[in-house]
Amino acid sequence: MTELVIEATGLTKSFGKTKAxxxxxxxxxxxxxxxxxxPNGAGKTTAVRxxxxxxxxxxxxxxxxxxxxxxxPDKVRMSIGLTGQFASVDDDLTxxxxxxxxxxxxxxSKRAARQRAAELLxxxxxxxxxxxxxKNYSGGMRRRLDLAASLVGRPQVIFLDEPTTGLDPAKRExxxxxxxxxxxxxxxVLLTTQYLEEADALADxxxxxxxxxxxxxxxxxxxKRVVGGQRLTVHPADPARHxxxxxxxxxxxxxxxxxxGRGTVTVRVEGDDVLPDVVARLRAAGIAVDEFSLHLPxxxxxxxxxxxxxxxxxxxxxxx
Amino acid sequence: xxxHSSLRHAFVLCKRxxxxxxxxxxxxxxxxxxxxxxxxxxxxxxxxxxxHGGSRHDYLQFLVPGLxxxxxxxxxxxxGQNMNADIEKGxxxxxxxxxxxxxxxxxxxxxxDFFRYLVLCVILVGFxxxxxxxxxxxxxxxxxxxxxxxxxxxxxxxVSVWVGMTVRTSGAVQGVMFLLIFPLSFGSNAFVQxxxxxxxxxxxxxxxxxxxxxxxxxxxxLGGPGPVATQIGWTFAWILGLLVVFFPLALRGYIRRT
Numbered sequence: 001m002t003e004l005v006i007e008a009t010g011l012t013k014s015f016g017k018t019k020a021x022x023x024x025x026x027x028x029x030x031x032x033x034x035x036x037x038x039p040n041g042a043g044k045t046t047a048v049r050x051x052x053x054x055x056x057x058x059x060x061x062x063x064x065x066x067x068x069x070x071x072x073p074d075k076v077r078m079s080i081g082l083t084g085q086f087a088s089v090d091d092d093l094t095x096x097x098x099x100x101x102x103x104x105x106x107x108x109s110k111r112a113a114r115q116r117a118a119e120l121l122x123x124x125x126x127x128x129x130x131x132x133x134x135k136n137y138s139g140g141m142r143r144r145l146d147l148a149a150s151l152v153g154r155p156q157v158i159f160l161d162e163p164t165t166g167l168d169p170a171k172r173e174x175x176x177x178x179x180x181x182x183x184x185x186x187x188x189v190l191l192t193t194q195y196l197e198e199a200d201a202l203a204d205x206x207x208x209x210x211x212x213x214x215x216x217x218x219x220x221x222x223x224k225r226v227v228g229g230q231r232l233t234v235h236p237a238d239p240a241r242h243x244x245x246x247x248x249x250x251x252x253x254x255x256x257x258x259x260x261g262r263g264t265v266t267v268r269v270e271g272d273d274v275l276p277d278v279v280a281r282l283r284a285a286g287i288a289v290d291e292f293s294l295h296l297p298x299x300x301x302x303x304x305x306x307x308x309x310x311x312x313x314x315x316x317x318x319x320x
Numbered sequence: 321x322x323x324h325s326s327l328r329h330a331f332v333l334c335k336r337x338x339x340x341x342x343x344x345x346x347x348x349x350x351x352x353x354x355x356x357x358x359x360x361x362x363x364x365x366x367x368x369x370x371x372h373g374g375s376r377h378d379y380l381q382f383l384v385p386g387l388x389x390x391x392x393x394x395x396x397x398x399x400g401q402n403m404n405a406d407i408e409k410g411x412x413x414x415x416x417x418x419x420x421x422x423x424x425x426x427x428x429x430x431x432x433d434f435f436r437y438l439v440l441c442v443i444l445v446g447f448x449x450x451x452x453x454x455x456x457x458x459x460x461x462x463x464x465x466x467x468x469x470x471x472x473x474x475x476x477x478x479v480s481v482w483v484g485m486t487v488r489t490s491g492a493v494q495g496v497m498f499l500l501i502f503p504l505s506f507g508s509n510a511f512v513q514x515x516x517x518x519x520x521x522x523x524x525x526x527x528x529x530x531x532x533x534x535x536x537x538x539x540x541x542l543g544g545p546g547p548v549a550t551q552i553g554w555t556f557a558w559i560l561g562l563l564v565v566f567f568p569l570a571l572r573g574y575i576r577r578t
Contacts, residue, residue: 052417054578077419088410092340104332105418107325133343149414 003066005030005157005188006051010060012212013046020046022212023060028188028205033179035203036192039299043212044192045085048161051190052082064157081150085161089145091135095126098134098149106153113152120148124178140171147178158182160191164198176201196296200224208306215306227297227305228268232278235264235291245289248281264291266301326421333415333428338435350398351440355391356447362387362511363451370512377452384448385465385537386510388441389530392473393501395440399433399477400484400493407485407577416578423571430477437473441466455541465540468555472533475559478566485573510534529558 006028013021021043028034038044049055051062053073061068067075082088089098096117103113121130124144129137134145143163150158160179164172179189179202193199199206200220208216208223216223232253236245242263249257249267252274257267269278275294282289297305341347367379403426406412415425445453445462455462483496507521508530514522525531532554539548 054413054416074419077417080417082413082417084410084413086410088412088414090336090340090411091409092343093336097336097339101332101336102414102418105329105415105420105424146410 003030004028004063005066006034006062006064006190008047008051008060008062011047011050011057011062012059013043013050013055013057020212021050021057021060024209024212024214025217026051026062026190026207026214028190030188031183031186032204033183033189033191033202035199035206036190036209037194037196037199037206037299037302038192038209039194039303042209044209045161046212047209048082048159048190048192052080052159053077054082078153079156081153081155081158083143083147083150083158083160083163085165089134089142089149092133094131094133095121095137095145095148096130098145099152102149102152108152116152120151124148140167143167143171143175147175151182156187158187158189160189162192162194165194172198194299196223196227196299196302200296208302210303210307215303223302224296227302228270229296230269230274230294231266231297231301232269232274233264233266233291233293233295234278234282234289237288237290239263241287244285245282245287248285248287249278252278252281268297269294326424326427329420329424330427330431333425334431337429337432341432341435347398347402348436348439350395351391351436352443354394355387355440355444358391359383359387359444359447359451366511380448380451380453381542382538383511384444384453385541386508386534388444388466388469388537389508389534390505390510391440391444392437392469392533393476393505393530395436396433396473396477396480397494397497397501398436398480399429400480400482400497401490402484403429403481404484404487404490404493407574422575423567426481426570426574430474430481433477434470434474437470438466441469457541457543461540465537468536468540468552469533472529472555472559475562475566476529478562478570482566482570482573485570485577504528504530508534529555529562532558 004027006026008024008026011021011024011026012019024043024047026034026036026047036044036047046055050057051064051069053069053076056070061070063069064076065079067079069076090101093101096114099117099120100110100113103116104110108116118127118130121127124147126141126144126148129141134142137145147160147163163179164175167175176198179191183189189202191202203220205217205219206223207214216226218226232249234245234249236242242265246257246265249265253267253269255268257265259265362383363376363380367376367383370379412425445466479500480493480497484490484493487493487496507524508528509525510530514525514531517525532551536548536551536555539551
């Protein structure tokens with residue numbers, strides 16, 4: 001059995017009357033990616049801050065790289081890199097100055113720090129902006145500089161708190177490649193995310209948390225099996241055909257399709273051969289559609305399946 | 321060994337703070353324009369009325385060391401304000417996740433303030449010189465006086481850092497520091513001789529750390545009356561006292577803030 005590099009049991013943390021964590025267990029093996037999946041306010045950031053020694057848990061224990069985060073924080077800090085949800089770079093410093101500063105705080109010589117900074121800036125495609133003040137960077141550039149800053153000391157354990165939130169899809173793919181290459185170099189990565197798709201793309205194991213509790217822990221494969229693989233989303237071109245469309249989908253999937261209230265119908269489907277089947281039947285029934293997609297369940301759907309209730313994501317409710 | 325590397329780390333963060341000053345030089349207003357305005361106002365508005373024997377020049381000689389004391393206290397406000405605003409930013413999360421001593425970001429900021437106080441001293445003595453201020457001792461003692469003032473300033477800065485770590489907004493830092501600095505600077509011998517004040521106030525003026533600093537500087541710059549060594553001793557005692565009390569308090573405030 002491989003050694004556990006991140007190991008937390010029964011973490012609890014309250015802020016005033018709000019219980020951010022109510023007994024969370026997390027574990028990640030050496031060289032693996034653990035995704036912590038959950039909506040806003042689930043306690044993801046709190047858990048990361050405890051593991052990165054920025055916060056003290058009220059109860060529970062946590063070890064990172066074999067060191068207790070409470071009793072040996074200095075040892076833990078030697079082995080970790082942290083990229084927060086809000087890019088923690090110094091706005092008044094240039095890209096190079098930011099990275100050299102971190103290198104010198106990590107006891108690199110000035111020369112070694114400069115060399116490492118140049119190396120990282122190149123890797124993250126920031127060489128051209130190296131001598132520009134970070135204040136003038138775009139959101140994506142700041143994220144990259146922030147991640148570069150957390151890698152200066154070649155940490156064995158890397159915490160990424162929602163590394164792709166707010167990035168456009170192309171930049172998200174770039175970030176995924178970075179995570180993969182970190183892992184192939186032997187690092188262990190804990191990343192938090194709101195997207196099952198991201199967890200599925202990167203993680204070896206996924207821990208789902210909600211309201212400060214773990215509600216599922218599994219491999220991406222296992223989790224998808226529980227929440228039922230793919231979702232098929234269809235919108236009829238003619239709203240009058242809505243009910244007929246539902247009948248077709250029910251006949252194929254054996255499940256009652258769900259309506260989002262605007263005529264778009266979603267149903268859980270099993271197997272890889274379902275798509276041609278659906279297309280053939282829609283054609284036979286003569287139902288034209290203007291939206292048709294096969295995708296992994298959204299976080300909302302994952303939560304609905306796991307807990308039977310919708311996640312209480314305020315930002316989502318505000319949008320509806 | 322550990323101490324050694326902490327000091328080196330503090331210098332790295334000192335450099336960070338100095339770079340930030342070069343990006344926004346207006347941060348230096350309180351150590352450049354402000355002392356010039358104070359010196360001009362006190363000399364020309366109050367100088368004639370308070371003046372010793374009616375001589376404006378005599379008052380200038382009396383005023384420059386006093387103003388160094390007062391403006392040092394005033395200029396300490398900004399470090400507390402900056403730290404209060406800075407600590408909310410993500411970069412402090414980064415510092416806290418690095419294997420460096422907890423005190424390093426605070427010590428780095430205070431070290432960077434050395435340059436601000438140096439600017440302040442040079443401006444006040446330089447502008448004073450233009451208006452006719454002359455030391456009557458020698459340049460070495462001038463350096464000693466300014467060195468003493470800067471040492472005191474760096475110790476007093478910890479009061480501001482502590483307030484900055486304790487109150488919620490940077491505006492409140494200014495409010496609290498004003499409450500402290502006004503009685504300290506005006507209830508001292510910085511602007512008028514203590515002998516003109518009522519007895520109960522004299523009692524306060526005589527133990528006020530700024531009075532000791534100002535007396536010590538007057539002694540070093542003007543050869544002035546009274547035993548200079550005693551005043552220097554008292555000033556160092558205050559420097560030590562401020563450090564012993566406010567450095568741990570500031571550090572505790574910083575750690576609690578996380």
